Amino acid sequence: MKTEIIEINALKRAGEIIRAGGLVAFPTETVYGLGADALNGAAVKKIFEAKGRPSDNPLIVHIADKNQIPLLAREMNAAAKKLIDAFMPGPFTIILKKQGNIPDEVTAGLDTVGIRFPSEKTAAEFIAAAKTPIAAPSANISGRPSPTRAEDVIFDMDGRIDAVINGGACGVGVESTIVDASGPVPVLLRPGGISLEELQSVVPETIADKNIMQTVSENEKPRCPGMKYRHYAPKARVVVVEGEKEPVQKKIRELLEENKDKIAGVLTMYGNVYDSAVMICGGATNTEYAKNLFAALRDFDKLGADIVFAEFNENDGCGAAVKNRLYKAAAHNIIRCCAK
Ligand code: TXA
Ligand code: MG
Numbered sequence: 001m002k003t004e005i006i007e008i009n010a011l012k013r014a015g016e017i018i019r020a021g022g023l024v025a026f027p028t029e030t031v032y033g034l035g036a037d038a039l040n041g042a043a044v045k046k047i048f049e050a051k052g053r054p055s056d057n058p059l060i061v062h063i064a065d066k067n068q069i070p071l072l073a074r075e076m077n078a079a080a081k082k083l084i085d086a087f088m089p090g091p092f093t094i095i096l097k098k099q100g101n102i103p104d105e106v107t108a109g110l111d112t113v114g115i116r117f118p119s120e121k122t123a124a125e126f127i128a129a130a131k132t133p134i135a136a137p138s139a140n141i142s143g144r145p146s147p148t149r150a151e152d153v154i155f156d157m158d159g160r161i162d163a164v165i166n167g168g169a170c171g172v173g174v175e176s177t178i179v180d181a182s183g184p185v186p187v188l189l190r191p192g193g194i195s196l197e198e199l200q201s202v203v204p205e206t207i208a209d210k211n212i213m214q215t216v217s218e219n220e221k222p223r224c225p226g227m228k229y230r231h232y233a234p235k236a237r238v239v240v241v242e243g244e245k246e247p248v249q250k251k252i253r254e255l256l257e258e259n260k261d262k263i264a265g266v267l268t269m270y271g272n273v274y275d276s277a278v279m280i281c282g283g284a285t286n287t288e289y290a291k292n293l294f295a296a297l298r299d300f301d302k303l304g305a306d307i308v309f310a311e312f313n314e315n316d317g318c319g320a321a322v323k324n325r326l327y328k329a330a331a332h333n334i335i336r337c338c339a340k
Pocket of ligand 2: 137138146
């Protein structure tokens with residue numbers, strides 16, 4: 001199968017592919033998604049095959065109109081309503097009790113469904129053109145960094161999917177904030193562009209799941225099935241070097257000296273300069289860092305880096321989302337630097 005590249009002025013064609021049971025990758029404000037008709041179980045199954053995704057990991061359903069929510073969810077309590085009013089459309093996914101018409105392939109047999117209304121104009125127009133809700137995970141091969149550029153989708157998926165919509169770079173850069181609002185108290189399952197503090201400003205009782213920052217153990221059944229799987233891993237080994245500017249710089253210089261025999265990369269946040277390394281700028285704030293992180297991890301691979309040191313400091317609202325992705329990419333290999 002040859003993967004077609006669809007420009008953003010030809011979304012009608014993308015809608016036709018979806019209605020014929022095909023797969024189309026599309027840009028959203030968070031990352032690129034790999035979409036199929038959410039009401040067509042056979043089409044949804046192809047997503048799992050194309051990505052190499054375990055079938056027990058459910059998909060999020062994307063909509064372009066809040067009126068579609070009751071068609072997908074059978075219950076919505078007052079907290080869920082408040083969250084929907086405040087954060088949809090946007091980089092936000094809500095988990096609700098599902099309606100019976102959603103195929104089991106989408107929800108991996110769970111009684112709940114994740115619903116997301118992207119704010120990105122191309123995403124909303126594509127979903128509207130498809131005239132059906134779109135089931136979509138991130139458009140990467142399972143385990144690799146999520147794609148934030150059409151070229152990253154092509155790199156992973158060329159020949160495996162029908163088409164990709166060429167919509168440029170994603171604005172947020174990390175996946176949506178996921179909140180399970182199917183029970184009495186909303187629970188944050190994945191940090192993203194919307195912080196826990198922002199969620200709590202709308203529903204103060206909102207809590208964070210304990211598994212957000214730790215590795216899920218073998219026998220545990222996490223509330224968010226995706227938490228079990230290793231994520232965002234580039235080929236290079238990633239080491240997070242966390243702290244203030246000067247100690248981080250000192251430590252990375254030492255590490256570069258120790259790793260002279262390897263091709264080393266540094267993902268920078270402070271504008272520090274390192275002589276013997278390939279440098280990519282993550283950004284001066286965590287909002288910028290989020291936008292650039294996945295693309296940078298992929299670019300280090302293309303440059304042949306064996307090891308990547310990532311400068312990091314969790315100093316603003318988006319910091320929790322970056323930390324979650326970066327720690328996973330580094331398989332929790334973290335060096336914390338103190339001022340002295
Ligand atoms: O920003 C995003 O959310 C992107 C774009 C394309 O919308 N999508 C995305 O999908 O990141 P994916 O499949 O890569 O991550 C979805 C996560 C998975 O960890 C999955 O286990 C979890 O959401 N999930 C989906 N449905 C769920 C449900 N009913 N209950 C709990 N977790 C669920
Ligand atoms: Mg994913």
